[in-house]
Amino acid sequence: MQALNTTLFQWMAAGHSPNPQLLWLAATIAVGSSWLCVAVMGWMAWRHPAQRTYVAATLATAAATTLLAHAIAGAINVPRPFVAGLSPSYINHAARGSLPSAHATVMFTIALIACMRPALRVAGIALLAIALVTGWARIYVGVHYPLDVASGFLLAAAITGVFWLLLKVRPTIHPASPD
Numbered sequence: 468m469q470a471l472n473t474t475l476f477q478w479m480a481a482g483h484s485p486n487p488q489l490l491w492l493a494a495t496i497a498v499g500s501s502w503l504c505v506a507v508m509g510w511m512a513w514r515h516p517a518q519r520t521y522v523a524a525t526l527a528t529a530a531a532t533t534l535l536a537h538a539i540a541g542a543i544n545v546p547r548p549f550v551a552g553l554s555p556s557y558i559n560h561a562a563r564g565s566l567p568s569a570h571a572t573v574m575f576t577i578a579l580i581a582c583m584r585p586a587l588r589v590a591g592i593a594l595l596a597i598a599l600v601t602g603w604a605r606i607y608v609g610v611h612y613p614l615d616v617a618s619g620f621l622l623a624a625a626i627t628g629v630f631w632l633l634l635k636v637r638p639t640i641h642p643a644s645p646d
Contacts, residue, residue: 470612473553475613476614480554484640489607494558496604497570500597504574505618506630511581511590518586525580529573532626535574536619540564547610554609568611571619573625594600 483492512522545566549556575598581591601617 472612472614478547480609481607482554489532490557492609493604497558497608500601503597507590507594515586525577528630531579532573532576533569535567536567549609556610557608560610565611565615567618567622568615571602571616572622575620575623576626579623580630
């Protein structure tokens with residue numbers, strides 16, 4: 468599996484001689500897209516007042532997801548591509564474990580949870596696109612393997628499943644008004 472991961476990384480990443488314009492774009496996305504995700508969440512809460520409790524629950528889930536993703540990455544401790552010498556890190560990043568990508572896990576979790584709610588689905592689809600582009604960017608700048616991002620998506624899907632189950636148990640975060 469690591470051979471496939473390395474091959475995909477070498478195909479997708481900037482490597483040792485990157486295109487300067489593409490590197491600038493990828494680095495900007497890799498570092499700044501989290502703020503775009505926060506802005507979309509703020510827009511969801513502003514645009515859909517009846518969904519504010521749901522958006523707040525999504526934010527709380529995102530915080531817990533961050534902790535979980537970092538704990539798993541620390542326990543598994545897969546060296547990042549720049550640590551393995553496959554590419555320089557084109558953004559400032561610690562050398563801690565890379566699997567799963569915390570950025571991917573959190574962004575996909577927020578996106579999938581938003582997609583579950585009809586009033587937030589358009590924003591959720593936009594967030595899915597942002598998460599995908601961010602995953603590519605973090606691979607391109609040398610801080611993640613493709614399977615780090617894919618595992619982030621799978622973990623996000625599992626977390627979203629738990630969130631959905633909790634909605635069934637605790638319907639107070641599932642208001643009656645469809646907004």
